[in-house]
Amino acid sequence: MDAVFFDLDETILDRRSSLVDFVTWQASTMLRSEITDVEQFVRKFLALDANGRVWKDVVYQSLIDAFSISEWSCKELLANYELRFNEFCKPKVGAIEAIQALKKKGHKIGLISNGKSPFQERNFTALGIADLFNTVIISEAVGYRKPDREIFNLACNSIDVLPINSIMVGDNPEADIIGANLAGLYTIYVPSHYGQACEQANACCKQLKDLADLVDAASNKNHP
Numbered sequence: 001m002d003a004v005f006f007d008l009d010e011t012i013l014d015r016r017s018s019l020v021d022f023v024t025w026q027a028s029t030m031l032r033s034e035i036t037d038v039e040q041f042v043r044k045f046l047a048l049d050a051n052g053r054v055w056k057d058v059v060y061q062s063l064i065d066a067f068s069i070s071e072w073s074c075k076e077l078l079a080n081y082e083l084r085f086n087e088f089c090k091p092k093v094g095a096i097e098a099i100q101a102l103k104k105k106g107h108k109i110g111l112i113s114n115g116k117s118p119f120q121e122r123n124f125t126a127l128g129i130a131d132l133f134n135t136v137i138i139s140e141a142v143g144y145r146k147p148d149r150e151i152f153n154l155a156c157n158s159i160d161v162l163p164i165n166s167i168m169v170g171d172n173p174e175a176d177i178i179g180a181n182l183a184g185l186y187t188i189y190v191p192s193h194y195g196q197a198c199e200q201a202n203a204c205c206k207q208l209k210d211l212a213d214l215v216d217a218a219s220n221k222n223h224p
C-alpha cells in the first residue's frame with residue numbers, strides 16, 4: 001500500500017475528551033460569573049453537540065437560552081471556541097505511534113476531514129504530527145465532503161497515489177468507510193460512538209497499536 005489516509009475526529013483526535021476539557025475551561029473562565037454548575041454546563045454542551053453533528057452556533061444559542069447567559073453573545077462564545085479549542089486537542093491513545101510506524105515503513109500519510117477551514121487545520125496541527133503528513137484535505141477548503149468519492153480521488157491525486165493502492169482509516173461508517181469503498185480504497189474501521197463494528201469495512205482496528213499490522217495484511221492481500 002502506497003498511502004494511508006486518516007479521518008481526524010475520533011480517529012486520531014480524541015475529540016470528546018478534548019471537548020470536555022475545552023468546555024470546562026470556557027465555563028470556568030469566560031463564563032465563571034454566569035455558570036455555577038460547570039459539570040452541568042459541560043453535559044448540556046455535549047448533548048447539544050451530538051458528537052459534532054450540530055455546529056456550535058446552534059449549540060451556543062441553546063446554551064445562552066438554557067443558562068440565561070447575558071454577558072457574552074453567541075458570536076463571542078463561538079469565536080472563542082474556534083480560536084481556542086485547538087489548545088485542548090489531544091490525540092487518541094496510540095495514534096501518534098501508529099502514524100510514526102507507518103511513516104517509517106515508507107507509506108505516504110494523509111488527512112481527509114469533513115469540517116470547517118481553518119478550524120480543522122488548527123486542531124490537526126495542535127496534535128504536533130503535521131510534519132508526518134504528505135497531504136491535508138479539509139472538506140470546506142476543497143468543496144467536497146466525505147462520503148463523496150471526489151474528495152478521496154482528490155486526496156490520492158494530491159500525493160500521486162492510486163485509490164486501489166491506498167487505505168482509509170476512519171470511525172464514521174458512512175463518510176469514511178462506505179465513501180472510501182466507493183472510491184476504491186481499502187478501508188479500516190476504528191470503533192467509536194457509531195458502533196463497535198462496521199460490516200462494510202475491509203478490516204477493523206480496535207486499538208491503534210494494531211494498525212501497522214492491519215496495513216501490512218492489506219498490502220499482502222493486494223500484492224500476494
Ligand SMILES: [Mg+2]
Pocket residue numbers: 007008009010011170171172
Ligand atoms: Mg471521525
